[in-house]
Amino acid sequence: MDVPPVLLSPQSQTCSxxxxxxxxxxxxxxxxxxGRDSSIPSGQLTSSRLTDxxxxxxxxxxxxxxxxxxxxxxxxxxxxxxxxGSARARERSCYPEKARERKxxxxxxxxxxxxxxxxxxxxxxxxxxTRVKEQLHLLKQQLRHLQEHVLQVAExxxxxxxxxxxxxxxxxxxxxxxxxxxxxxxxxSKPQPSSNKxxxxxxxxxxxxxxxxxxxxxxxxxxxxALVETLRKELSRAMSQAVDSVLQQFNRCITSxxxxxxxxxxxxxxxxxxxxARQAISDGVTNPxxxxxxxxxxxxxxxxxxxxxxNDFEVPDCxxxxxxxxxxxxxxxxxxxxxxxxxxxxxIYKIISKLDSDIPEILKxxxxxxxxxxx
DNA sequence: TGTTATCCTG
DNA sequence: CAGGATAACA
Numbered sequence: 001m002d003v004p005p006v007l008l009s010p011q012s013q014t015c016s017x018x019x020x021x022x023x024x025x026x027x028x029x030x031x032x033x034x035g036r037d038s039s040i041p042s043g044q045l046t047s048s049r050l051t052d053x054x055x056x057x058x059x060x061x062x063x064x065x066x067x068x069x070x071x072x073x074x075x076x077x078x079x080x081x082x083x084x085g086s087a088r089a090r091e092r093s094c095y096p097e098k099a100r101e102r103k104x105x106x107x108x109x110x111x112x113x114x115x116x117x118x119x120x121x122x123x124x125x126x127x128x129x130t131r132v133k134e135q136l137h138l139l140k141q142q143l144r145h146l147q148e149h150v151l152q153v154a155e156x157x158x159x160x161x162x163x164x165x166x167x168x169x170x171x172x173x174x175x176x177x178x179x180x181x182x183x184x185x186x187x188x189s190k191p192q193p194s195s196n197k198x199x200x201x202x203x204x205x206x207x208x209x210x211x212x213x214x215x216x217x218x219x220x221x222x223x224x225x226a227l228v229e230t231l232r233k234e235l236s237r238a239m240s241q242a243v244d245s246v247l248q249q250f251n252r253c254i255t256s257x258x259x260x261x262x263x264x265x266x267x268x269x270x271x272x273x274x275x276x277a278r279q280a281i282s283d284g285v286t287n288p289x290x291x292x293x294x295x296x297x298x299x300x301x302x303x304x305x306x307x308x309x310x311n312d313f314e315v316p317d318c319x320x321x322x323x324x325x326x327x328x329x330x331x332x333x334x335x336x337x338x339x340x341x342x343x344x345x346x347x348i349y350k351i352i353s354k355l356d357s358d359i360p361e362i363l364k365x366x367x368x369x370x371x372x373x374x375x
Numbered sequence: 376t377g378t379t380a381t382c383c384t385g
Numbered sequence: 386c387a388g389g390a391t392a393a394c395a
Binding site for chain 2: 256263345
């Protein structure tokens with residue numbers, strides 16, 4: 001059986017321990033390389049239309065400052081999918097039940113034909129995977145926006161032609177005084193989709209600091225170049241942190257999932273034990289010593305079908321011993337009327353959990369979880 | 376207070 | 386086996 005006694009006892013740390021051990025992977029933060037953005041045509045970077053003399057220095061500084069603010073804000077803004085973030089927030093605050101309802105509906109299985117069953121492992125990884133994918137997609141978008149902004153600042157003479165549209169000009173062709181300031185729309189801090197909240201939470205506290213650094217860099221003689229460097233470093237750092245936090249978080253979900261499975265396994269085991277103990281009592285058995293779980297027992301067949309359907313490996317004898325003990329303990333408790341106590345199972349769990357054996361080394365290796373994922 | 380276990384339901 | 390509610394634990 002693939003669930004030896006070592007994984008079945010409640011109150012024991014083995015299950016969570018196993019999950020943690022398995023999920024302990026390489027937690028070093030991924031790095032993001034910030035090379036040149038080949039998606040931006042070089043033509044956009046070299047065109048110029050204003051001479052320096054058109055601008056007073058102060059205005060120039062102000063415009064840059066505004067751009068920096070936009071950039072820094074942009075780090076925490078992302079396009080919201082389908083329903084706008086603000087609309088969703090409104091719905092949440094006005095109709096909490098409604099929001100909860102939708103959450104439930106989303107978690108319902110999709111109708112993919114008549115009872116098409118998906119392996120549970122596949123289901124879990126798909127669900128988690130989709131979330132991570134979504135978050136990574138959002139990060140990617142943010143990265144693109146930010147890179148556009150960085151390049152825009154790097155070439156102050158170039159007109160901004162990012163996804164937010166071309167810059168507005170006055171009828172005379174002169175740039176309006178505040179045209180480089182963020183529009184009220186951009187200035188608005190949009191509510192974030194919940195999936196993106198964590199990332200923003202990680203990035204936000206650093207934003208003020210970055211803004212200061214950027215402004216200082218701007219005032220230095222090296223000007224835009226220093227600014228670009230500052231932003232580039234910051235973007236790299238922020239991205240690493242964000243990706244790390246996603247690695248949803250993801251590991252935590254997987255760990256919880258595994259714990260849940262082991263919990264279910266245990267439940268099934270003890271339910272069977274109780275069932276067969278009661279059956280033995282009703283069959284007239286009086287001495288618990290008469291009870292034993294053998295390879296040809298009915299209870300063994302049931303458990304084996306559940307845990308080791310394909311007979312992938314031979315059930316160790318120690319499992320039979322523990323199972324026998326468990327059965328006898330249930331028999332004793334039920335036959336002496338202890339089951340009237342709501343927590344009558346706890347002493348049994350305690351006894352059995354003491355018999356836990358150590359986790360096999362093979363399960364402790366981090367490769368094991370990876371192999372599990374591949375298969 | 377966050378995590379884990381258990382109970383219950385579907 | 387999943388998911389929710391709740392208890393127990395660290």
